[in-house]
Amino acid sequence: MKDYYAILGVSREASQEEIKKAYRRLALEYHPDRHPGDKAAEERFKEINEAYAVLSDPEKRARYDRGLLGTPEVSAEDLFDLFAQVFGLRREPVAPRGEDLEAQVEVELKDLLEGKEVEVAYTRLVPCEACGGQGGKRTACPTCGGRRVVESYHRSFFGTFVSRNACPHCKGRGFLLAETCAACRGRGRVPREERVRVSLPPGMDEGQLLRVPGYGNLGPGGPGDLYVRLRVKPHPYLERQGADLVYRLQIGLAQAALGTRVEVPGLSGPIPLDIPPGTGHGEVFELPGEGLPHPGGGRGALRVEVELSVPKRLSKRARELLRAYAAEVGENVAPEGFWDRLRGFFRK
Ligand SMILES: [Zn+2]
Ligand SMILES: [Zn+2]
Known part of the structure; x- marks a missing residue:
């Protein structure tokens, strides 16, 4: 009789866990793939498997302990089964999970400020009631x-x-x-309208996906996930640049030269802003903390970009005043009526 305990290097009192552990270690060590052509290693590998086949089976182990077990015949097939079972090489097929789905949700820019709970309407496949999902x-x-x-x-x-x-x-x-089944045409599943409430975290990005576990299609192995894609409606005045917002402020000639106080349409309400005298086109005023939330905390800035708005049409009086202004500062401007005469010249 071979000493199976000695082969596995465990005591006679070893637990099933200890036996399995010893087997795993030795089976890997003496696996024939690691010792090609080595007859001794192959013999050892067979012995290890034989020992484990007996000691891992409580009934066989008890008979072996009492000296009642004859030399067991371990076929090559048994050996592989044992090895594969311990190392998990054979897995029973698992029932497939339902497919993941994607749905879209559209929110306002201001909803990104504090996040928002939205209701998402979408369609998913659920088991057909007519056939109990059997098809x-x-x-x-x-x-x-x-x-x-x-x-x-x-x-x-x-x-x-x-x-x-x-x-x-x-x-x-x-x-x-x-x-x-006529209801699902054998598919076992039918589409169903669903609604799910999803809470959008602050500062999400356009196009960002939010995973809602378990709200995808239902499959035999459980449901898939729903991914909600965020769309942000364009804001009439504000443009998003990461966590910053950009507002293009149009001011007139006199406002630029003399300064003014304006109201900037911030996300949480109008923000007063002083435009100092002598502000030029393209100048930027930054309002820190008035942008969108950063992922790491805090808020971006609201950037006010000044655009100088030059009037296309002027009243006679406005023209006179501008001429007086030009004369005062020594700017050379076209004389009154010059452009009308020029247009008249080309019309002839
Ligand atoms: Zn089949
Ligand atoms: Zn059906």
Whole structure:
């Protein structure tokens, strides 16, 4: 009789956990792939597997302990099964989860300030009630016997490898439909309108996706996830640049030269802003903390970009005043009526 405890290097009182641990370590160490052509290692590997086959089975272990177990026959197939089972090489196929879905939600720019709870309407696939999600009357697939997979065996010098693939006959579903449900046309699922309340965090970006777990399509293995894509409606005055906001302020000639006080349409309300005398086109005033929330806390700035608005049409009196102004500061301007005469010249 071989001493299986000695082979695995464990005591006679070793727990199942200890035996399994010892086996994992030794099986990897003496795996034939690591010692190609080494007969001794191969023998050792077989011994290790034989020892584990006996000691991992409480009934066989008890009989072995009492000296009642004859030399067990361990086939190459058993060896592989054991090895694969311990190392998790064979996995039962899992029922697929439902697909992920994407829905869009549109919010105002100001909603990004404090975040917002929105209701998202979308459509997802749920089990058909008419057939209980079965798709109709099912019969077990004769090819895979309802197991959804077919196995093929590849022999190697130390055992047999099993590869599993989706059954081609039933396309991995495990059943065939003897009768097709009219409500879902055999699909087992039907579209349903859904509404879900989603809380949008402050400062989200345009196009950003928010994951709502469990709100995707329902599948046999559970639901997929819903991804909500954020769309921000264009604001009439403000443009977003990251966490900053940009406002283009139009001021007139006199305002630029003499200064003025304006109100900037901030996200939370109008903000007074003093434009000092002598402000030029393209000058920028920054209002810190009036932008959008940063992901790391705090808020960006509201940048006010000055655009000088030059009047296209002037009253006679405004023209006179501007001429007087030009004369005062020595600017050379076209004389009164010059442009009318020029237009008249070209019309002839
Ligand atoms: Zn099948
Ligand atoms: Zn149905």
